[in-house]
Amino acid sequence: MPSPESTAAAFADVHGARPVGVWSAPGRVNLIGEHTDYNDGLVFPFAIERRTWAAVSPRQDRIVSVRSGAMPDAAEASLDALGPEHVDGWSAYVFGVLWAMGERGVDLTGRTGFDILLTSDVPLGAGLSSSAAIECAVAQAVNDLWELGLSRRELIYICQLAENGAVGAPTGNMDQTASLMGVAGHGVLIDVRAETADPVALHFGDEDLELLVIDTRVHHEHATGGYGERRRSCEDGASAMGVGSLRDLTEGDLPRAAEVLDDVTFRRVKHVVTENARVARTAEVVAKDGPRAIGDLLVASHASMRDDFEISVPELDLAVETALAKGAIGARMTGGGFGGAAIALIDANRAEEVGHAVEQAFADAGFTAPIVFVVNPSDGAHRDL
Template identity: 85%
Template sequence: MIDIPSPESTARAFEERYGRRPDGVWSAPGRVNLIGEHTDYNDGLVFPFAIERRTWAAVGMREDRLLTVHSGAMPEPAQASLDALDPSEFDGWSAYVFGVVWAMRERGVSLDGRVGVDIMLTSDVPLGAGLSSSAAIECGVALALNDLWDLGLSRRELICVCQLAENGAVGAPTGNMDQTASLMGEAGHGVLIDVRAETAEPVALHFADENLELLVIDTRVHHEHATGGYGARRRSCEEGAAAMGVPSLRDLSESDLPRAAEVLDDETFRRVKHVVTENARVARTAQVVQADGPRAIGDLLVQSHASMRDDFEISVPELDLAVETALANGAIGARMTGGGFGGAAIALIDVGRADEVGAAIEAAFADSGFTAPIIFVVNPAAGAHRDL
């Protein structure tokens, strides 16, 4: 087990496991979604940023056709063959790794003549917290294989590979926001993603200029996208678009909501209302943060949380308490982040107030009988790259 993951410690762990130095170490970040939840698979707008928390992949080529992967967090190694990649046989967390190779093949990358690889993974991205630990694994491994196998795939192509791995191998019906943020992130910037237009624009967030930072409150209520309510919400969106006669909810604006209220049942309407209003909030946030600075986006974050709580119904009591307590203790804005049903909340706060706000949240959780949260600060960081 590696206490403090880093490029060099991951390389040493690889050497201890496999008896040789790796051919390189690559890393990819987790992400926080500043605003724009459940809009990505509706052809909409999202506004995440990459964070300092990363997954490192030390990778070494081998002479046969085997793929092996070992993780500091998952002591049992996993193995697959380049000649027998079947997602139905991928087991647990290793599906994120082997799924990338499978997705490369499905997207036309020839595996003929390729040698296998050994992989050692370490990470400080919390699992199940809504910070996209899965995309960090996928993107780090994909970038490593792209380099080692000399595939020449662009970042945009790698995003598609990683999304296919998540959808087809893992079975999670997610969009590509997480992979885009992980591969396209820039220090100090958010990534304004237009899913329909397939664009990813860096937008300066100016947190440091305004003496602000983002507090992450990991509720430790774990979620899994492959199960539960995520798929149900996606189906509701598809049904709502069909009933409204449009290809996707991106084609609706807030002026269409009165008609939607007449056409749709109450639950489907509220799902549609969230996506339509959330798209508008994302666009507004990107405009406001550039024109007026990050202190002006607080109300938009709060409105987003209310929409996810009341209309999309993906919050949980722990998330609501984290948001309410942060706001009551001076946060400029706060909301849950990620797919919902657990995970993390975020709060935009003044630098130097993390301990004070965090202590208030911890006390509120204790008073409510909730598991103690894990609380830490993140700032916008660089995307996936080679470290060693």
Template identity: 60%
Template sequence: MTDLQRDVLTGFESRFNRRPAGLWSAPGRVNLIGEHTDYNEGFVFPFAIDRRTVIALGLRDDRLIRVASSFAEEAIELCLEELFPENLSGWSAYPLGVAWALGQFGANLGELKGFEVFIDSEVPIGAGLSSSAAIESAVAVALNDVWRLNLDHRTLARVGQLAENRAVGAPTGIMDQSASLLGRADAGVFLDCRSLESEVIPLGFDAAGLELLIIDTKVSHSHATGGYAARRASCEAGAGALGVDSLRDLDIDDLPRAAEVLGDETFRRVRHVVTENRRVLDTVRTLREQGPTAIGALLDASHTSMRDDFEISVPELDLAVETARLAGAIGARMTGGGFGGAAIALTPHALVPAVTAAVMAAFDARGFATPDIFVVHAADGAGREQ
């Protein structure tokens, strides 16, 4: 048993004075490439990381739900009859929203028993590594087990997305939950967000002597705030003006017409999504044909597009990316929804100390908060631990 698993078990027993039915976990994710393409029905290429959220959960004999965590003093209680999005708020909206959303996918909440759950996590919060989807996915697999719903992991990803959209109020796509639920060791999840078809693609980082370095800028963000929603609205406006259902229906060849029809800001938002979709496809093809050492330029181009066209970067992210490249990373970009969070740097193993030291020094010189820098590896998705 890991330290985190032991802490979760102890936390459950101390809060609820009994043993849980089991332990479940789900990983955070890093998006290798494909940012803000998911809700535009495009392509994304994330992978699950070896930082996990662990939960202990046990059924009750009545209809009460009790939710507690290591990051909040209070336990939240409500009855299944009260389980509606408008009754949920704060951190508990993530686990409780999943319970509600399962009812939208066939669970008969009128006949099921309540439960108690305790949550702890090693996924950094607000870093763009999808700590929220890790909570949602861990709770989804646990309730799927104890309520005996027999839903597959692709359906549970849709459950998590619905919870985040309706209960939390964040207009996110399905990428985060898909990565957390479908991830595999040393592989990425190539996901078509229109058809929801997915393919596990070997990354080959280990064989190529590469590490993926996370640079958590400590600039916190929230998908429920205005910047993310405004970008989504711009994408929808651009698609409507161009007469398509979503930006997925556009290709590079459509950009000259888009430039004529759209205002400058909306055009740049559209151009990012269209070119980012192409970069995802090119990254998957390049991995297959040439290996991971050849994808650096695609990562770099993705960051430039997010910085200039989608305007979701911040000075700390730009500094992390530029410094990592100069210190030897073969490619770097911000990852996640933007306005803070983390950058990634694909780095030769031998250069990780140098890249880390260079970024630390650059942040110190600019007076920025000290970043948290660490290596992640592609990991298996959500499941039962014990």
């Protein structure tokens, strides 16, 4: 598994000297609140211990050179040509951050570039936000090395712009917020409209619980396909209901929405409105009654994503159903959907049992074997070395 020291050593192997520093940012699990962030809503993710590390040293020219532990060939771009029309592939997550800094007011004139080497143990395409981990690690490093003094809130906006403008994925900023604002042992209750991100203690350890991630290995891409269609449906629904965003609607507005909207758009709107309510309730319940009391909310969230937002897949449904049948307190798919991972809140002594049951169920169904592992709420982006 990669680490700060192994990342620094890999950088030295390539460049002949150790990096000036190593920064890291975590992936995230979304406990509840899916497709609410770009609707000005509520989200409740937490940063996980799986991270992306960025070993970085300044250069003497205006070139940014990036290598990945998984893809050793360097990708290079000039600080003079970082726009979306100049970058593509995985390196767009890195170059996009620097481009977004310029778009957000950082003067790139006269600045020199960097050599960057990335390593990661955040699974790709699993709905655990490997992309935001790259963006946030690089943004934190550049902020420090260029002595920009940007706040974490500004870095969130920069990384979101990189994702939206350079990569072309129409996502909100939940992932970047969790990656930059995570606190060990806590979830981050995000109110996108109010621009707040409040830590809420989850008490998993106090209740002898663990959160199991079931990576279905059905990979998704946010830059293409159904994600953008769902976002457009939400925008169409808000427009038809005469509101600025779906955050302006409550469950009391749903009967009128059923009359105004076509069936598909109504179900998309219904998911977002009810999911916002579930996020608020989950944060209240976990604070008042503890994590064992949130199981029904997790299950209801999955049903809404499966039936109303229609972003689940058979592998995700099977993972959730199997975990619940084996005694999980609650389970749901997590992330943008169309693949990725499910989560299950379980008693700590049952992780192996539940994991084996899911693996067997996938084998019986003829699905690719899943990857199952436990995650813990962890700290956000920081400098490691």
